[in-house]
Structure formats: structure tokens, C-alpha cells
Amino acid sequence: MAYRYYKDNREFIEALRATGDLVTVEPEVDWDLELGAIVRRVCELQGPSPHFKKIKDYPGFEALGAPLATYRKLAVSLGLPAATPIPEIGRAYVERTERGEPLKPRVVDRSRAPCKQNVWTGDDANLFNLPAPMVHDGDGGRYLATWHMVVAKDPDTGEVNWGMYRQMVFDEKTMVGPVLPFSDMGKMFFNKYVPRNQPMPFATVIGMDPLSGVAACAPSPIPEDEFASLLMGEAVEVVKCETSDLLVPAHAEIIIEGEVLPGVWLEEAPFGEYTGYRTSPRERRTVYRIRAITFRDNPILTVSNMGVPTDEGQLLRSFSLSLEMEKLLRSQGIPITGVYMWPESTHHLVVIGTRHAYTGIARQIANLVFGSKLGPWFHMVVVVDENTDIYNKNQVIHALSTRCHPVNGIHVYEGDVGTPLNPFATPAERRMGKGAKVLFDCLFPRDWQPSDIPILVAFDTVYPQEIRDKVLANWKAYGFSE
């Protein structure tokens, strides 16, 4: 059964407009910093997405900024009311992705694929014909791909990967960006194509429908083109590329086709990153050579502006990383009560609630999530008991500050996988992609005498039910307004 969802970015724009989560920007804006600055401010205010109608130097092109940088917009993308509470949005994600059967994408004829309305090949396939913004002052270049997905295929199994890997315009035909070695595309490219000295066909999809975007940035255990169908409840419509047999979402705005070159590396970065800093060094990174560009009439470029919270990478990766962790922990039978990451942690800190079923459970939880495919992307695990509301910052800070023993409760993991993007990492660690991790165990030890365990002093925990009922019933009568 199909859920309510939006087949393309344009339907999504109308949905956001209807919920008051979109602003149409009629005056011309400059792709050189002005557009980026507007999107940055929108992220910091958690405001409505700007739909830019006119971009300097690029008549006919439009842009959508901060397409999914709030929980409201995420809820809308899933066909839920904009004000849906976070745990309910999470429940929808888990139910859809656990319950449904993943469907292979449905290939449509190019006549039914709007992304084929315009085709540029040869000299026309020139990256400077697209309005790549200079997102932040001081970035290493113009980033064309900030909210997008890169399609690639395993040369042996044919398995498809959709992932977000940022791309900077180097010259007319060349883009460059980091492909981290533990990502799915990194494993494919570095372990298979590079050793065979074989170029890897790719297609960068910009302005796909919102749920394909959610799927592409989720650390999904199954191919994302099928994962997207779980979120939608029906198969994604795709169409064959001009220059390869890769399949791309038929209703996307812009497709850039080409090959990732083995053995060629070019300077990329610095760039304002999801951590809220420019951290990773300018260094030689993966090279994308382009062969064709196809696009819809009046294409709408999607632009994310990474920086201090909240951008869509922080929000959506916090969302999907924590929920994939929840599924993993439950699949191992661990009696967790929930998993949450605040977007403001830039998906570095995860809070996990559990029943304290046996000694060592916090270590087991941390070992499992640090050791999983999700591990490289975060480094702080806070384990709290089932009575702590993991979505409530006040309660989590209170638990962390009072229950975590500075010696017995903090466990440090050295020599782990990290990324060059970690602001806290030493320059040498960043170069080697080395990381460190820490567990904050906020469970009172099970070997304490029951009478030694501190009692939480709260309205709900230290008064008999009849007193609480009476106080609540009389609250206004006492003279309180709320």
C-alpha cells in the first residue's frame, strides 16, 4: 500500500507552502555567497525553505534551500502532519522500513521521465552552465552537490548504491569530493574499481523527491533504491542514463552523468561541514569526470548549507542513524527502550534508554553500535535507564551529571575508525581517519544494595498517586494559571 508521499520536488514544494514551511524568493539572488547566506540564516532560525526564482547569471534556473532541515519538513515529506511529534515520526520510519517488502524500482520510458526534458552532451555538458553556489566564504570551490545523491553500482553484484557524497566543481568537466573509505560507495570504488583500474560510472541526482533523499542519506543495510520504496510504499520510478546503464529517479530535477576515475586525485575542500566547522583539510580527493547533463524545464537546484545546527544532514542523519541503531539493538534482543540523537549534536552523541537487565549491558550496547557500519559517524554513547525520557534534554543532562561515575562510568575506546571531519581530532588523526570514542554509562550498578540506590526526587516519583491527583485537580484553584 502506498503511503502519502510526493513524487517529485515540485509537489513537495507545494506541500511545504501549504503548511507554511516555504517562502518564495522573487528578487534575483547571487549564487556567489548571497544565496548561501540566506540558506544559512534559515537553518539557524529553523525557518521556512526559500524557493529562489531568479539566480544571477543563470536565467531559467531556480533553487530550493534547506529542503528538509526541520522535523516539520521531514514530517511533511513522509505525508504526516507537520506538527507530528519526533517519536511518532521515528515510529513511522521504523514501521515502514521493518514491515514492508522492499521493491525494485520501476523503469519508465524516457518520454515519461521529466529529467530527460533537456539533454546536454559534448561541449554543452559544462558544469559552469549550472548555478553551483559558493555556499560559504572561504570554501575551496563551488559546491554543486549539497543535497543530492550519487548513484553507482557494484561491478560484481550489480547492487545499487545511492549516497550523498559532496561534489565541488573543479572545472567544466570535473567535480571532486571526499568518498570516505568505509562508506558503501567508498568500499565499492576503492576495493573493486581502483584495483582493476576501471572507471566507475556514476550519476549525480540533484533535486530528487524528498523520500529518495531521506533514503540516500540513511545508513541503510539494503540498497537505497529499494529502501526508498519502503518509505513510499511503492516502487520508485527510474529511467536509464544517457551514457551508462545506471538508473536514476525519473522525476528528479538535474542529472549529471560520468565516471569516477581511479588513480586520479585532485584538490578539494575546505568546506563548511556538518559538524558546524570547516575542519577537513584541502587535499587530493576523488575525481568525477562528467559526460552528460540532463534536466527538467526550469530546473530547481536543491541546496543544503552545512554549518552550525540545524541543517538537513544533521537532522536526517541523526534521525536515521539513531533509528537504524535502534533496529540493530532490538534485532540482538537487547531490552532497549529507545534511541535518540539530537540534531544539535551533529549526530555525534546518541542517547540510548535500556532496562538494566544485566551487568555490562551499557558496554554491550556501546560495543555493538560502535562496531557496526554506523560506528564511524558518532563517538559518544550515553546509556540511561528506561525511566529517563531520551528526547528530554533536561532529563538526559541531569542523568549524565548525576549517575555517570567519572572513573567507573566513562569508558574510552582508542584507535577506532574516525573521519577527517572531526573537529576534536588531532591533525594527524584527521589525516589517517582515526577516531576515539566514549561511553557514558548512566545506570546505577546492579551490585549496589537496593537501599543504596538514590531515589529520584520528582513530582511523579515521591508522592502517592492520590496526592498527585489531588494537586493536579486543584492546580488552578491554588491560583496557578497553567
Place this chain on the structure above:
Amino acid sequence: MAEYDAFFENLQEVPQDEEIRLVIRDLTPGRAKYRCQVVRAKVSSEPSKYPERLWPRLGRGQWVGEPWSIRVVEEVDPIPEAWR
């Protein structure tokens, strides 16, 4: 006079007045602004030593503000011939 910028981890360590490989960005306004090119060039911290202007930036994009100068000896195509 053309204007470029380039990123350097450490300005003190940049070899001056000898041919080096570097990536420069063309600052000419218009659609191709910030186009990158790999060049062999000589650079100098003296702003008038070479014909073109080079604005240095540091490794995290910091604008230095003191112009250097550059002579581009040749543009190098970084893509091996087989894959052009």
C-alpha cells in the same frame, strides 16, 4: 591583470621564485568564477614581481589580505589522456 587565489597550509613554507605545481582559482567575475586549474607557476610574496595577482588563503579558507604575484608557466591537464 588576471586575479587568482590559492590555498596554502603554511605561507612560510611556500617555495618562492621556483617552478611549483599548484591549483589556482580564477576570480574573473561571471559564470566560470572560481574555476580551478592545475598549473606550473612561479609565485612571490612581492605583489609586483610577476604579472598576475595571487591572493593567498590558508588551509581552512582564511583570507590573508596581502596580495602575492604569480607567473603561470603552463596549465597542466590533471586528467590522464586515456580518460579525457
